Amino acid sequence: MPLNLSPPPILFDESLEHVEPDEAETTEQLIETLTKINQTTLEHEKHAHRSVHAKSHALLTGELIVPDDLPRELAQGIFAKPGRYPLVMRLSTVPGDILDDSVSTPRGMAVKIVGVEGERLPGSDGDVTQDFVLVNGPAFSAPNAKRFAGTLKLIAATTDRAEGAKKALSAVLRGTERVIEAFGGRSPTLLALGGQPETNPLGDTYYSQAPLRFGDYVVKVSIAPHSPNLTALTDATLNVNGKANGLREAMVNHFAEEGGEWDLRVQFCTDPETMPVEDASVVWPEEKSPYIDVARIVVPPQAAWNAARRAAIDDGLAFSPWHGIAAHRPLGSVMRARRLAYKVMAKFRAHHNNVSVVEPRSIEELGL
16 A cells, blocks of 8 residues: 655655765765774774764664565565564764763664665675664754865864863753754754763664665655653753763663664655755755654663673674665765775774674674
């Protein structure tokens, strides 16, 4: 049965993407800056971390459940047939340095689904995984890779410097962001610099921010709390002052006693003018195209973070929107830049940590 969306979702077409002639140079600039961040944190931590989303707070395993009654428009890619897939979920914060949690920055969620069939994206031949990489804001901080490369240079200059000043600045920025949000606004710049509200990340909704192919269509992906124990945490204050790893402690305590469920949702592109593919900074209007549930993520109670999980997931896995099938090809400038940049950064970590970063063929391979 069709969804009967109005306006109807547009069909995917190669012409929706517009590759700039200097994108290769932009990607090289991004890699250079990301490598500098990695080198700085390596010198300080004596361990190679991710150049973004370095600090993990929960490392979870669970299951993706695709129902058997999806309308045709939703039955696309890995959702084309009902099934249950094991997955790994990593909850993190955005910066590339390992900061005290009182420096409040945007949160990330990365999901790796295992056992996926279908034509693979370039560079993931032979793999059986599908990754979704998300942040708790509906749009990216920059419209394209070139603009982001400029912003990243400024962020890189602050890596691993003056954490005390960052804490003080974060407190000021959170206050400013609260004022902006009281008037119905939202500042990605303030959030990125340390103005993220001090709430529980388990209550947040996470977004792909940039679009991707959804079989015949184009969508943005979101993962939102579903179970009452998670929806109760939406906007719930979580004071981590004086607790360097307060976010992690809160998640470990939660999953020691109870699990959680999330809805995986998609937002169809129905108008390429107001829902551009190449400008990732534009929030696609939900009044024109609401997010629609397509699958359920179920995570049981478990040890949410420990040394074994850190080694297996933080060090042993890489998350990238380019780990997946062709039916979910990442789209737009920001996504295209991630293809090579994420691969180079994973190799940096693997080399300096003397580990193998591989795509699992089963959850059991992780040894958790």
